[in-house]
Amino acid sequence: MNILTCVKRVPMTGGTIVLTADEQAIETRHLGFTISPHEECGIEEAVRLVEAHGGESVVLTLGPAEAEEQLRDCMAIGAARAIHLVTDGEEWDPQATAAAIAAAIHADGTAFDLILFGNESADAGNYQVAIRVAYALGLPVVSGIKGISVADGQVRCERESNGGRDVYEVPLPAVVSVLEGLNLPRYPSVPGRMRAKSKPVAASTPPRRESRLARRRLVVPAGQGKQAEILGHGPDAAPRVVEILQQIGLL
């Protein structure tokens, strides 16, 4: 089966977020980059499904030229090739993103059986690109999935709900958005990284639809300037900790 997994390059933000002077982006000069956690599980799942059922795993991103680093990471884990929709680095809104991805899937021509997304990106968290792509392609879409199995031309999806799991059975081809916890993603091996260097990346520059969810500025929320009352150092602090627990009424 042929599987496409869509990923997004995001900064590793660490403990505090610092914005650029124009308040349009996170200051990333001193940050590394990765893909959203849900998508790491998507890439891993695609590799496992192709190992079990045969076929090809392809990775796609829409992002700046530097996002090739994330595509190589995904190919190091097992994706066979990559599709890179190159932007000028500015973030696209969900409608523009989905339109470009749907057009790229058409243009690629591969009959993908499964198109995987993270349920939401780590940074923007718009919760809608997978669903918009599915509508553009006329495919069924299942969201928030933590269990996938494929048999007899169907994908069986499990989604956590009220302490149990709801099951969806959908005919392929289908779009599925996944959540972290779907699997434990592997780390890329050194030979995997070597092989990834020579795998093909098809880069193109898609036209951009006008933003209809238009960012004006970013704001770091207030209330992050709190400073903890230090109860003590090392094991000697234990009696003060227990006093606090008693004060709150938990002991």
Add this chain to the structure above:
Amino acid sequence: MAVLVVIEHVDGEPTEPSLQALTFARGYAVDGAPGEPVHALAVGLAPRGLGELGVGTVHLAEHDAFGSYAPAAVARSVVETIQRLAPSVVVAAGSELGNEVMAHVAAMLDLPLAANCISASGDEVTRIRWGGSLLEEATVHSDVVLLTVQPHAVAIEKAPVGEPAVERFTPDLLPADLAVRVTDRVEAAADGVSLADAKIVVSAGRGAGSAEGFGIIEELAALLGGAVGCSRAVTMSGWRPHTDQVGQTGTKIAPEIYIASGISGATQHMAGCKGAKKILAINTDPDAPIFASADYGVIGDLREVVPAISAEIRRVKGA
């Protein structure tokens, strides 16, 4: 111009995030005139008590297919109501299902959607990014503003307007609207205190050192009747299952106290424990970012501090 709110309910009981969305929608300044009765939309059953929250009319979608959840079928009902009512704004809870249904609505109508907003006025919204560690002010370019409300961003407020009128309709569902629906259910075996509901959560990060290093965390959690949590680094190392992970892509917790040991305080983690009433951080590094979000701190190695707290609790309980 009308305001329409999509209400999620369980057997007629509206969910808390839906009532928060209703409160949010009521305050929505439409043409500078907030406070008009709002329209609610529900599927299957008319939710109880909506008149108490300022709902004048309930649009009730009825269909045989609503026995099991089908996101596109709910979305089709919202779309039909939008076409009939021509509201200026449509609001739903920023819950997992609320965001899903509204994304379907947005895709069906090819309209923008602003997810997880904390405030809005006209076509200007403020929404969360990075699980709440960053805010985005944005303009929604659309005649109909579609948005969802970040859970717990607003408190539920009552505004009684009497018993709402109920307008029933049967949505004209397409076969594709029912292609994705819940067809089966797997019940999970209940074991101990669930992380999301626990009153006390004791967690550890990479500082625990190994899977075995969580023995002292489990011991303290058991003494306090709480649940064990962990950071993403721990899950990715395979030391704990993902169900124990607190964070933006893990479980969101809301305990009376969160005891976080050996956790630096990355935004990914802090997005999961914003709901904690108090945070006690234990860390060897006095400059760890978590101390800027915590109420109490202990500077020290969790492998010494946590057993000492357990011993002190035993001593106090025994006394």
